[in-house]
Amino acid sequence: MRRRIWNRITQEFGLWSVAAPPGILVLVLVILIRIVGGMQSLEWMFLDTMLRLRPPEKPDERVVIVGIDEKDIEWVKQYPVPDGKIAELLTKLETYKPLAIGLDIFKNVPVEPGGEQLAKVWQENTNIINIEKILPPAEISPPQKLPPKQIGFVDLFNDADSKTRRYLLYTTNPKNDKDDKYSLALQLVNRYFTTKGIELKNGKSDPNTIMIQGIELPRITDNFGGYVGINDGGGGMSILMNFRNNYQPFHVISLRDILNDKNKKVYAKLLRDRIVLVGNRNLSVGDIFYTSALPRLQLKGQIYGVDYHAHVISQILSTVIDGRPMLHSWEDMGEYTWIVIWGFLPIIIGRLTQSVWRNLFSVCLAGVCLFSYGYVMLWLWGLWIPVAPSLIILAVNGVGLSAFAFYQHDKFLRSQINERQNTIQHTFTVIHNGPLQTLAYGLKHMRAQDVPYEQLLGQFEKLDREIREIGEFLKLETLTKEESLRLGSGLILELNRPLHDLLYEVYSSTLERHDFEYFKTLKVKIRNFEPIDDKYLTMEQKREICLFLEEALCNVGKHAQGVKRVQATSVYAENKYKLCVKDNGSGIQSKLENKGTKHSKLLARQLGGEFRRESLFPRGTICELSWKPTKEV
Template sequence: MKRRIWNRIRQEFGLWSLAAPPGIIVLIVMIFIRLLGGMQSWEWMLLDTMLRLRPQEQPDERIVIVGIDEKDIEWVKQYPVPDVKIAELLSKLETYQPLAIGLDIFKNVPVEPGAQQLAQILRTNSQIIGIEKILPPEETAPPPSLPQERVGFVDLPHDQDGKNRRYLLYTANPKNPEDEDKYSLALQLVIKYLDAKKISLDTGIRDPNTIMIRGVELPRIHKNFGSYVGVDDGGLYIVMNFRNNPQPFTVVSLRDVISGKVDGELLRDRIILVGNRNLSAGDIFYTSALPKVKLSGQIYGIDYHAHVISQILSTVIDQRPMLHTWDDAGEYAWIVIWGFLPLVIGRITQSAWKNLLSVGLAIFCLLSFGYLMLSVWGIWIPIVPNLLILVINGLGLSAFAFYQHDQFLRSQISERQNTIQHTFTVIHNGPLQTLAYGLKHIRARDIPYEQLIAQFEKLDKEIRELGEFLKLEALTKEEILRLGSGVILELNRPLHDLLYEVYSSTLERNDFEYFQTLKVKVRNFDPIDDKYLSREDKRGICLFLEEALCNVGKHAQGVKRVQASGIYSENTYKLSVKDNGCGIQSKRESKGTKNFKILAKQLGGEFHRESISPRGTLCELSWKLSQNNS
């Protein structure tokens, strides 16, 4: 038992050592490509797609956008909108007591009339946050009337494909790192809002380089974060988790606020963002993560900042997760697991259709699990490398390697079984017949001792000749067949010639007593094109004829006539042996009958054996000639 188990283990190890290396190489190559950043764009595209396919969320009522659109410009009759109108707007908003106002319009240069009036409002209203740009090459100064603590930068980095998926919350002062850090517009407005709610910001515990609010640390993008490889981590970057709604925030126009057409309760205790929502301003950014956006694949800058504010407040207050990832060890362990899965599938299935179905199911499970992790827990896991490994290994290299090697092993087993079967048949039709003849006469004591000795000497000779033949057959490349009579046939000869040879040599054997009573011997074998038969088929057909004739010699008591024929008609060949002996005496299925049925199945034909009237037995093998037999 233990030996069988160890043999099985060794066989399995040998199979894996031959079939698995191509799949392991693919896995290593995929990991190497990902380490070099070769899959970033595909993983970004899949991330955008999954974010876009999430269930629709409720609008965030904490944020209101006052968007200056094309109709506002027509209403004001001046562009850029003059400072007097911006001042009037801010004064109106102040009356509604919002918690914070973000002015997402550059005001480093006055737009008359109303510059002094606007400067006064900016100085006196502590809820207003202005903007600047701090990163080269497009640095823009903040409004001169605003203190630095009420200024946020609006620099938005983009990825290599031009899409905006990251947001920089704070960074060191690029001009003088010794000065205080610079905060973004979104972070300044979040701080204003949380201060009003008596919620403070702390330094992260697990990650001291991030912000912690009410025990929640904002997940920071580090150098290798998710699919990002070698990304800029100089500051606190977060991944955008857009609110999935065609209208995620309340949007009102400048003209409606100034005209008093907006309900004051809509603006009270809110974060209000004021900025351009028109194409003339050019404040446009790009994303594929939002469904049904008004501008296909584009989003206004003011809306982008609103999404950042919403995701931070939703994380802290509503437990809506921000996007984060596993550490590098976890990600690559995950990839390795999926890298070996197609190898296991290929080993288990070993069928093209089963393998295709299993890999398809694995791909579905991978995508579903990745979507679930992202939409429910906000975890961005590697999917693209696993998909590629599943496709290449699951549908290609590994499955094919396991299948081919398994087929090779099966063919070896089949060849071994065929060799055993062939050897048994040769022994059965030769030495065993001689042995049976000798044992029969020993029991009956009906022949002289000297004749009995001669019979066993013949048996000894047959066994030795059989041994030499099997050695020769194993060494030679030629296909040969040894009959029980000792005659050796070359199977490359035409089938009808072989059948004549089998017929003649078998009926000449003197170890079958009922051959001695034969008076009439009839044989006729139609020739056929050998291209329809393999050497193994011809071997089986010759052995069928020999066995059928031997059965006549052994069992057909009183036989006077035997007829062997091979008739070709209507693309079918019928090989039969018919005698007029005593007929079938037993209904038990012999070993020979089982072998004949296997041969018939191999040829795609039929075998039957029956008694015939008034007496005798018919043994017949028939098959259709087609390319399937070749």
């Protein structure tokens, strides 16, 4: 019964109604995993991949790097580079009139000779910004006697995968909560805009961010994009890195070229009104950070610290001046609404396609569209949307639904085969217990010529009716899905009735049949069918038990020569149900196992019980089916 209901649901509603609950469960699990931070690494990977795949951008002429490389150290013949050389470098740079200079080299301890000379340069040129580290565990103090406006911190955060994607613009002073500390990049950006008459203000929609010319810089909140419970250094403002995608995003000049006055005319044009960053670009210092968001890096996944600060400055300038978007994300509600929409998409696809291969193709196409959409949104508008969770749900639900469809399709085919076999078997039983018995009776008396012609004609007219009734019953059987049973007598039983009532109907209807000659000699008819708890039986098993009783009684009418007494009982004894038919006829005349006996043995195995059919002493036959009640169906 349940199998037939399942098939009906599958045919009417397809796989969608069955696959939706596990699909929703996958969606809920992915969301829960994301909420606790289990998706961060995967979302970072997709973010880096999409940033890396963007088209190349033009170099930013507003930022220039003076990098101290290995050849500079060999040329100076001393490491660290003495303060005197740094002072000479800064003095030369000032002659080119840059707007601001960021010295990304720690100078809290003088490196003689030239310490006093360097301090004098700082005092005379207030557009030079020095650095410090303020966050534990590696605080480094700035040079003494410099005002706060000439100091910027360079603390950077690494994500759990050791990649650097964020930049802290400002934070509260760990030693003095009243004064904020500003990063090297923010100090230089502020100098740049101040010279242009532009003031940095607090944001309007978000007072904790920075607004420049009406543009608010999107800050990283606790749950920003793929981040969960992020720590920005305590009361500060971080931004997400939008690297300038170019093999050489900034002009890089060496220390020795500046000090040797090489290409002065070129540098005069290159450095004037620019932001200049001076820092180490050599492996010996260790000022290196990891990223996979930039293609074709010289260090294969590594970026110099001074280059990192240059990217921060460039992206702020490009946002305010050029309209290049900074990276931002939706609020939590928008992100999870997006994930839910894509979570239901494979379920809807499965409902619409109703085909394994079309479903797989549609899900793959949807995955490509999702990644492409995320890529375009990031590239053109700087919007970081949840791609990784949605792709996982698409993959799991899409492939899972397809596998489920394969399984259900195979299950449905096997079910159809079993139903056809059952229909064939049942049709044979109905024909065997009905028209064939009538035909056998008529042929027997036709050969013996011991009955009038009119009586034989009546038998064959009855045979015609029975065959037609079987055809009508089979049509009804298709519609009622095995909830009814047609006996050989033509009686139709509703199988949802109690089993002992059905057995009474089978007994009475069968013994009233006139096409079994040995029923005519019966003098005593005994029946006793105790109530049977049929909650342990399927509708199909109730059907087979009724047919067993009909078959056993028909055998009495066909073979029990000289029978005077028949007894049919069903009792519960010794933890078993026993359905038994006894007669006092001539007993079993043949040892051949007919089809009815084979079917009864098969039924006994299905019920987990036993079947026996044997002769009694001194005469008679017993046919018994017994089974133990099992689990509820």
